[in-house]
Amino acid sequence: MGRMDGVKSYIKGLNLVEQTSYQPRKSRKYKSEIYEWVKALFFAVILALLIRAFVFVPFVVDGSSMVPTLEDTNRLIVNKLIYRINSPGPGDVIVFHATKEQDYIKRIIATAGQTVAVRGDKLYINGRIKDEPYLRASKEQAKADGFVLTEDFGPVRVPEGTVFVMGDNRRNSTDSRVIGPVRVDSIVGKAEVIVWPFHKFRMIH
Known part of the structure; x- marks a missing residue:
């Protein structure tokens, strides 16, 4: 029984490590997507202003x-x-x-x-x-x-x-x-x- 309990504890530990390491990666990906959207919107606004100022x-x-x-x-x-x-x-x-x-x-x-x-x-x-x-x-x-x-x-x-x-x-x-x-x-x-x-x-x- 002791051996089985040890195995279960080891697996549980692995799952805990996987979960804790997955959350930061997901958060970083989400923040990266927001940054890309903000950057794209910023350049779109700048382009629109330039077009208005110099073209149409x-x-x-x-x-x-x-x-x-x-x-x-x-x-x-x-x-x-x-x-x-x-x-x-x-x-x-x-x-x-x-x-x-x-x-x-x-x-x-x-x-x-x-x-x-x-x-x-x-x-x-x-x-x-x-x-x-x-x-x-x-x-x-x-x-x-x-x-x-x-x-x-x-x-x-x-x-x-x-x-x-x-x-x-x-x-x-x-x-x-x-x-x-x-x-x-x-x-x-x-x-x-x-x-x-x-x-x-x-x-x-």
């Missing part, structure tokens, strides 16, 4: 100056990186710092060195008629209603380091016809896509 930024349209292309409260994604690679070009829809407190969204009509004018609801760039496909329906509607979409102005030569912008809602837009050409270094970025309302999700042209 959300923007909410305020007002009707870009109707019919954009409507009030549309939510957009603005590409901040693109003009570090390419120059702003005619047709681009851009967001820029109009004042220290407010950003505007308008369409680039002409760039530095170009001459812009409107005669008889037709846009002239360097003396040549420039088609504006994004305004065809608006121009037809204006003509049917007995008025022009864009009042005559110009010619205006666009200074170096600036772009000439107008809203697509030409009869209700505070743009370069009022505030003058926009400095390129005040441009936040190019409006790329409408993300909300979701049923109007599309690229901006």
Whole structure:
């Protein structure tokens, strides 16, 4: 009996050692998993902040100056990186710092060195008629209603380091016809896509 009792005590001791050594290993594994998740979350947040700061930024349209292309409260994604690679070009829809407190969204009509004018609801760039496909329906509607979409102005030569912008809602837009050409270094970025309302999700042209 003594021998059996000794064997049982030995086995019990082994089980106790196994249990006490298993618990710390399990605890260390659990802590390691938590650390990995925290680290992954930290880097995800940093990446999101970097993307927001240097690549993309959300923007909410305020007002009707870009109707019919954009409507009030549309939510957009603005590409901040693109003009570090390419120059702003005619047709681009851009967001820029109009004042220290407010950003505007308008369409680039002409760039530095170009001459812009409107005669008889037709846009002239360097003396040549420039088609504006994004305004065809608006121009037809204006003509049917007995008025022009864009009042005559110009010619205006666009200074170096600036772009000439107008809203697509030409009869209700505070743009370069009022505030003058926009400095390129005040441009936040190019409006790329409408993300909300979701049923109007599309690229901006």
